[in-house]
Amino acid sequence: MCHAGAVCNQQKEGADHMTITTLGIDIAKSVFQLHGVDADGTIILQKKLRRGAVLSFLDQLDPCLIGIEACATSHHWAREIAALGHEVRLIPPAYVKPYVKRQKNDASDAEAICEAVTRPNMRFGSVKTKEQQSVLVLHRSRDLLMRQRTMILNAIRAHFAEFGITAPQGPRKVIELVTRLRDDGNLGLSEVAQSALLALAGQLDNLAAGYCQTNANQSLFFSNLNLSGCAEAAPLGKSSDAVQLEN
Numbered sequence: 001m002c003h004a005g006a007v008c009n010q011q012k013e014g015a016d017h018m019t020i021t022t023l024g025i026d027i028a029k030s031v032f033q034l035h036g037v038d039a040d041g042t043i044i045l046q047k048k049l050r051r052g053a054v055l056s057f058l059d060q061l062d063p064c065l066i067g068i069e070a071c072a073t074s075h076h077w078a079r080e081i082a083a084l085g086h087e088v089r090l091i092p093p094a095y096v097k098p099y100v101k102r103q104k105n106d107a108s109d110a111e112a113i114c115e116a117v118t119r120p121n122m123r124f125g126s127v128k129t130k131e132q133q134s135v136l137v138l139h140r141s142r143d144l145l146m147r148q149r150t151m152i153l154n155a156i157r158a159h160f161a162e163f164g165i166t167a168p169q170g171p172r173k174v175i176e177l178v179t180r181l182r183d184d185g186n187l188g189l190s191e192v193a194q195s196a197l198l199a200l201a202g203q204l205d206n207l208a209a210g211y212c213q214t215n216a217n218q219s220l221f222f223s224n225l226n227l228s229g230c231a232e233a234a235p236l237g238k239s240s241d242a243v244q245l246e247n
Contacts, residue, residue: 020044023066023086024114025054026106027077035110036064046107059084067117069096069109070125078127089117090125138214145211149204156200163189178204 020036023045032054036045049057054077058066063085068074070090078088091113099112116122128136153174157167160177165187167173178201181187181194189197 020061021064022114022118023061023064024110024112024117025066025068025077026110026113027051027068027071027073028106031106033106033110035107035114037114046110048106055080055084058086061086063087065089065117067091067113069093069113075128075133079130082127088127089122090127091116091122092125095123138217141214142211145207145214149207149211152200152203152207156197156204159193159197159200163187163193175204 019038021039023034023036025035026033028051030051032049032051034045034047034049035043038044058081064087066081066086066088068078068081068088068090070092074090078090082088096109096112096116099116100108101111102108149171153171156178157174160167160174165177167177177187178197181189181197182201187194
């Protein structure tokens with residue numbers, strides 16, 4: 001039995017589906033929390049759904065306003081839900097927080113989202129297209145490869161220094177040491193140290209290959225955009241290319 005003022009999860013079945021005008025969804029990896037109200041603000045729905053059941057459930061509803069807290073996966077869900085005919089708005093987490101009325105949990109978060117999405121002065125984030133998200137993935141992938149390369153170069157430099165072999169500043173000088181190690185055999189290093197450094201050098205080769213592949217994917221991606229006449233994704237800048245992997 002439901003307590004006074006509460007809403008049973010089972011109550012959502014049937015005609016009550018059609019009365020929801022505003023819905024707040026707290027998305028997660030496995031279980032989504034939904035909080036829905038009618039035009040008068042009366043709570044119609046408090047329900048948990050497995051992620052695989054969310055879209056089929058929302059497809060049963062008449063078009064309504066749906067709020068989602070902006071996060072890594074919110075753009076995907078916003079696109080999928082909007083395709084069902086709903087109006088979807090993304091809210092930055094900082095703007096949802098003031099509307100949490102009680103201890104923070106999935107249910108209170110969904111309720112806060114449901115309330116925040118109706119505020120007349122609320123600021124919403126735009127829903128990114130797949131193309132826009134792809135640009136961001138390219139950016140982050142290249143930046144990650146560059147950071148990993150820097151870490152390995154610093155490690156190689158430090159390991160050489162432990163044996164009295166130093167290299168001037170700059171990645172090219174470290175790579176010159178690696179080339180000497182490969183060509184000369186050992187540079188006076190023990191077999192164990194030589195093996196470890198060659199393993200790190202192999203990682204540098206893999207990173208260079210990955211970086212080149214990322215650039216090739218970038219060129220193909222924007223070439224396809226130009227051919228299709230799509231201008232919604234700006235070309236990647238070269239801010240993360242201060243040090244080229246080929247150096």
